[in-house]
Amino acid sequence: MEATLVPGSVPRSPHKISFIKNKGAAIDPERDPLLGDDRRTVEFRPYDSRKSLPLPLIIAHELTRLIHKFRRSGMLDTIGPAGVNAMNALIQSMIDQVTAMERVANTPIPVSSFI
Numbered sequence: 822m823e824a825t826l827v828p829g830s831v832p833r834s835p836h837k838i839s840f841i842k843n844k845g846a847a848i849d850p851e852r853d854p855l856l857g858d859d860r861r862t863v864e865f866r867p868y869d870s871r872k873s874l875p876l877p878l879i880i881a882h883e884l885t886r887l888i889h890k891f892r893r894s895g896m897l898d899t900i901g902p903a904g905v906n907a908m909n910a911l912i913q914s915m916i917d918q919v920t921a922m923e924r925v926a927n928t929p930i931p932v933s934s935f936i
Contacts, residue, residue, distance in 0.1 A: 877919045881912050888912075 888908055891897050897905055 875919065875923070878916065881916050881919075884912050885909065 888897070888905065892905055
């Protein structure tokens with residue numbers, strides 16, 4: 822039987838029991854961290870609020886950056902250059918579609934269509 826403590830939850834007793842590492846032994850909560858050895862740190866880089874980039878373009882930029890990072894680290898060697906180019910083409914297609922939607926949204930409607 823394995824039990825884990827969900828981050829943000831409150832244990833019912835002052836001494837929580839961890840079944841994962843110690844097979845049922847009671848552990849002092851100050852010495853048993855909530856996160857195990859498999860933890861990862863995620864850093865969110867805040868974007869400057871003065872820049873008026875639409876969210877889809879920020880997402881497309883991050884996707885392109887990640888593809889470039891994965892390609893440099895060798896994670897995309899199995900799909901080859903054609904696969905990387907296909908992924909970049911899909912992101913470029915998404916950017917083109919966002920641009921077309923922005924163009925439609927910003928085009929004024931002629932007054933004659935209201936009559």
